[in-house]
Amino acid sequence: MARTKRTMDAAVKSLISENEQLILATNENISQRVMFLDGTSLPENHQNYNDKRITNLGEPVEDTDATTKCFIVNQLRKRTFQVTSEVAQGHLKMNNHKIYGLANPTQNKDTVHKHYTDSQDVYLQGLITNLTSQVEALQTRVVRLERLSLRESTEPAEAADTVARE
Numbered sequence: 001m002a003r004t005k006r007t008m009d010a011a012v013k014s015l016i017s018e019n020e021q022l023i024l025a026t027n028e029n030i031s032q033r034v035m036f037l038d039g040t041s042l043p044e045n046h047q048n049y050n051d052k053r054i055t056n057l058g059e060p061v062e063d064t065d066a067t068t069k070c071f072i073v074n075q076l077r078k079r080t081f082q083v084t085s086e087v088a089q090g091h092l093k094m095n096n097h098k099i100y101g102l103a104n105p106t107q108n109k110d111t112v113h114k115h116y117t118d119s120q121d122v123y124l125q126g127l128i129t130n131l132t133s134q135v136e137a138l139q140t141r142v143v144r145l146e147r148l149s150l151r152e153s154t155e156p157a158e159a160a161d162t163v164a165r166e
Contacts, residue, residue: 054066059071099111100113102116104116
C-alpha cells in the first residue's frame with residue numbers, strides 16, 4: 001500500500017509538471033493565439049484601418065501606447081512653446097500667458113520687454129526734465145530782455161547798469 005501511494009504521488013507530480021509546462025508554453029505564445037468573444041484577435045503585424053478610427057483609448061502609460069487627440073491637446077496647452085525662425089502667419093493669442101526672454105530691439109518693428117521700456121521711460125523723463133530746465137532758463141532770459149528793452153526805451157543808461165548787475 002505504501003508503494004502504491006508513492007507511485008500515485010509520483011504520477012500526480014508528473015501530471016502537475018506536465019500541466020505547468022503546458023501553461024508556460026501557452027502563456028509564451030498567448031499573444032499570437034488570443035481570440036476575443038467578438039471573433040477578433042490581436043494583430044500580428046502592422047494594421048491598415050482603411051480610414052476607420054480607434055476609439056475609447058485610455059490615457060497612455062508607456063511611451064509606445066496609443067493616445068487620443070484630446071490628451072495631446074491638453075499636454076500641449078501645459079507646455080511652454082519655443083518659437084523657431086519660421087515666420088508665423090496670423091494672430092498669436094496668449095490667453096494671459098507671458099512672453100519672456102526677448103532681446104533688446106535692433107529693428108523698428110521689434111518687440112520690446114518691460115525692462116527696456118522702463119529704461120527708455122527713465123531716459124525720456126531725464127530729457128524732459130533737462131528741456132524743462134532749459135525752457136525755464138530761456139523764459140527767465142526773455143523776462144530780463146523785456147525788462148531791459150523797457151528800461152532802454154525810458155532810461156538807456158540805468159537799464160544797461162541793471163542788466164550788468166543781474
